[in-house]
Amino acid sequence: MNTIHRKIWRNRLLYFSFIFTATAITWIFDHEPKFYFGDSGSYINTAIYGYIPPDRSFVYGFLIHLFSLPFHSLKPLLLIQALAGLISCIGLFVCLKQFSVSDTISFLICLLFSVEPMHMMWQRFVLTEALSMPVLIAYIFVSFSYIKNAQPKKLLLLQFLGVVLISLRMIFLPMILAMALVIPFFARMDDHKKNFKHLAMNLICILIFHGSYCIWNGKLSKAPPAYSYWDGFFQLSAWAPAVTTKSAANPEVLKIISQPQKFPLNNPLNRVHHLWNKDGLTGKIRAAAPNLYTANSWAKITALRTLESNPLGVLKVGGTTYIWFNEYAHLSNELKIDRGDDIPMSSNLLLRLKEFFSADNYQFDFKDGKYWQKPSLTKKIQDHSAPWFFLLPQIPYLCLLATLFRKNDRRPLFYLSFITFVYLLTLFFLMPLFVLRLLYPMTVPFFIFAGICLKRSNT
Numbered sequence: 001m002n003t004i005h006r007k008i009w010r011n012r013l014l015y016f017s018f019i020f021t022a023t024a025i026t027w028i029f030d031h032e033p034k035f036y037f038g039d040s041g042s043y044i045n046t047a048i049y050g051y052i053p054p055d056r057s058f059v060y061g062f063l064i065h066l067f068s069l070p071f072h073s074l075k076p077l078l079l080i081q082a083l084a085g086l087i088s089c090i091g092l093f094v095c096l097k098q099f100s101v102s103d104t105i106s107f108l109i110c111l112l113f114s115v116e117p118m119h120m121m122w123q124r125f126v127l128t129e130a131l132s133m134p135v136l137i138a139y140i141f142v143s144f145s146y147i148k149n150a151q152p153k154k155l156l157l158l159q160f161l162g163v164v165l166i167s168l169r170m171i172f173l174p175m176i177l178a179m180a181l182v183i184p185f186f187a188r189m190d191d192h193k194k195n196f197k198h199l200a201m202n203l204i205c206i207l208i209f210h211g212s213y214c215i216w217n218g219k220l221s222k223a224p225p226a227y228s229y230w231d232g233f234f235q236l237s238a239w240a241p242a243v244t245t246k247s248a249a250n251p252e253v254l255k256i257i258s259q260p261q262k263f264p265l266n267n268p269l270n271r272v273h274h275l276w277n278k279d280g281l282t283g284k285i286r287a288a289a290p291n292l293y294t295a296n297s298w299a300k301i302t303a304l305r306t307l308e309s310n311p312l313g314v315l316k317v318g319g320t321t322y323i324w325f326n327e328y329a330h331l332s333n334e335l336k337i338d339r340g341d342d343i344p345m346s347s348n349l350l351l352r353l354k355e356f357f358s359a360d361n362y363q364f365d366f367k368d369g370k371y372w373q374k375p376s377l378t379k380k381i382q383d384h385s386a387p388w389f390f391l392l393p394q395i396p397y398l399c400l401l402a403t404l405f406r407k408n409d410r411r412p413l414f415y416l417s418f419i420t421f422v423y424l425l426t427l428f429f430l431m432p433l434f435v436l437r438l439l440y441p442m443t444v445p446f447f448i449f450a451g452i453c454l455k456r457s458n459t
Helices: 002-029 039-049 059-067 075-097 103-114 117-122 129-148 152-168 170-186 192-221 231-238 251-258 268-276 281-288 292-309 311-324 328-338 347-356 377-383 386-402 407-430 436-457
Strands: 364-367 370-373
Touching (some): 059 075, 075 117, 103 117, 129 170, 129 407, 129 436, 170 407, 268 311, 311 407
16 A cells, blocks of 8 residues: 555656646746736835835735845746746645546646646746735635535634735635635535534634734825725726716715716726826826825725616626627737736836846847837747637636536535636626736636546546
């Protein structure tokens, strides 16, 4: 028995050595740090100056400060993100083994995951995607473990992982909160009273962990405790096409809505301008309010009143975004934007990089008075992956379909369908930006779904 056990582990080590080698080869040809300006610049400012962004993760900036700034290079950060990519593959393997998927199928799926276009590309970017992925996989693994064997300590670990996840990427917040309410009812329990006891424990964990995070964020931002100080702006700009005069939080906002708009409210493509541009809806609210916190509050109230007064308009906005995720023209255009090559680097940021991360070699094209990033191997692979992005928004339905054939795995499949559905609803209804990189978290549920389906065909 020991001999068989040693053989299994030797084979697994060989599997992951192969994945590591294949991944390492891609790093030989594409190893320079990449940037998505706006996001990356914010994280770098946090690392250098301790700036606390009101709309993004400050934790990631602290990690850059810890691991890269002392070495005057972003390469240590990329090394950590490459290790996070490998850990993510191992985590996916462990998740698949929970469903008794064979080692061979699990390895092949992990190999596909390791060369998945987004998985390769985001490891090279100064963005939170790569580091948040192993945390997400750990969250899913603990969820599966809890569904199979409901123990209170697993809920404690689950909510801790949840708050780590949102500290890196706030996009996960609706999913984490929704799962806190429903996961006790996915678990197998003989006594239904236990479901409600576990629900109460989950809510207490949420209050403690999330409350602590909000207090920490508030202390650093010198503002009242909150997850974010831009959530109202995001919400209002996402629903801008549905905004009417009935939406206004107060006379100041009513005046702004009633004015002629540089970016017409009824055009969904203008939502990004209503978020970032000073002449957009939320830009005008920020200018009119006495401070950012008050402006965000006005935007939040206006968004809620929009939902109350024009729910069909909000539903139409979400439907439009869903259609965009399934249109080739929008996908192809966004793939070019996603790689960051269409956004010029500011000369100020370039100066900061050369001063504080001087050990790196920065190669940009200078044309039209601006600095532009150059194409790379992983970016070119991403450019040709449009069909893959058609598939990812369909994950909730695929998981539901699989429950018809995988009776023994119905609960985990229902769970996967639920979390992916909530996450996608967040993209369609709560985000003003059509950003394909936000589909990266959907790759793991897809590969788990694939492993469960392939297991059936091999039994």
